Amino acid sequence: xxxxxxxxxxxxxxxxxxxxxxxxxxxxxxxxxxxxxxxxxxxxxxxxxxxxxxxxxxxxxxxxxxxxxxxxxxxxxxxxxxxxxxxxxxxxxxxxxxxxxxxxxxxxxxxxxxxxxxxxxxxxxxxxxxxxxxxxxxxxxxxxxxxxxxxxxxxxxxxxxxxxxxxxxxxxxxxxxxxxxxxxxxxxxxxxxxxxxxxxxxxxxxxxxxxxxxxxx
Ligand code: HEM
Numbered sequence: 001x002x003x004x005x006x007x008x009x010x011x012x013x014x015x016x017x018x019x020x021x022x023x024x025x026x027x028x029x030x031x032x033x034x035x036x037x038x039x040x041x042x043x044x045x046x047x048x049x050x051x052x053x054x055x056x057x058x059x060x061x062x063x064x065x066x067x068x069x070x071x072x073x074x075x076x077x078x079x080x081x082x083x084x085x086x087x088x089x090x091x092x093x094x095x096x097x098x099x100x101x102x103x104x105x106x107x108x109x110x111x112x113x114x115x116x117x118x119x120x121x122x123x124x125x126x127x128x129x130x131x132x133x134x135x136x137x138x139x140x141x142x143x144x145x146x147x148x149x150x151x152x153x154x155x156x157x158x159x160x161x162x163x164x165x166x167x168x169x170x171x172x173x174x175x176x177x178x179x180x181x182x183x184x185x186x187x188x189x190x191x192x193x194x195x196x197x198x199x200x201x202x203x204x205x206x207x208x209x210x211x212x213x214x215x216x217x
Pocket of ligand 1: 152203
C-alpha cells in the first residue's frame, strides 16, 4: 500500500491527529489550571488537592501515559510539518513576504512550541514526585525567586500565544473556521489570554504577596 494511502500518513490524517493530540493537551491544561486554582484558597487547600490526586495513583499513571503519548505525537507531527515547510520554501528571498492571513501566533508556533517543551522539562524536574505535604511550600519557594517567576511568566506568555493559534487550528480542522472566522479567532485569543493570566497569577502572587501559599499552623 502506498504511504499516502494510509490515513495517518496523509496530510488530512496528520492534521486530524495534530488536532486530536492538541485538544487532549488543552484538556490537560484546563484540568491543571482547575487543580492549581486550589492555591487561591490557601496552602491547606492546595496540599489537600495534591493529596487527593496522589490518592489515585493508578488513574494518575494512566492519564500520564496517555498525556505522554499525545505529547510525543504532537511534537513528532510538528517537527515533520516544520521540516516539510522548510523543504518547500524557495531558497532565496528578495524580501520577506507575509503570507495572507498569518498571525503572530501561527508564525511563532515552532519557537513557542520549543519554549513550552523546555519549560515542561524544567517544571517536571522541579515539581514531579514531591510529597503533597511539601508541595505548597515548594511552589511558594521556587516561584518567589524573581528569576524563576520571570521565567514562568515568559513561558506562560509563549503558551498563551501557542494555544491561541492551536485553538484556531482546531476549529479549522473541525470545519468550523470557514463560517465564523472572526468570532472563532477572537474566542481562541480570549480563552488563551484568560488561561495564561490565571496560570500567571500564581508566580505573580508568590512574587508580590508575603502571605500567598504560606501555611498557618
Ligand atoms: C504557575 C503555573 C503552574 C504551577 C504552579 C504548576 C504546579 C505544578 C505542580 C505542583 C505539579 C506537581 C503535581 C503533583 O505531583 O502533585 C505540576 C505537575 C505538572 N505540571 Fe504544572 N504548574 C503550572 C503550570 C504548568 C503548565 C503551563 C504546564 C504545561 C505547559 C504544566 C505541566 C505540568 C505537567 C505535565 C505536570 C505533571 C503532571 C503529572 O505528573 O501528572 N504545568 N505542576
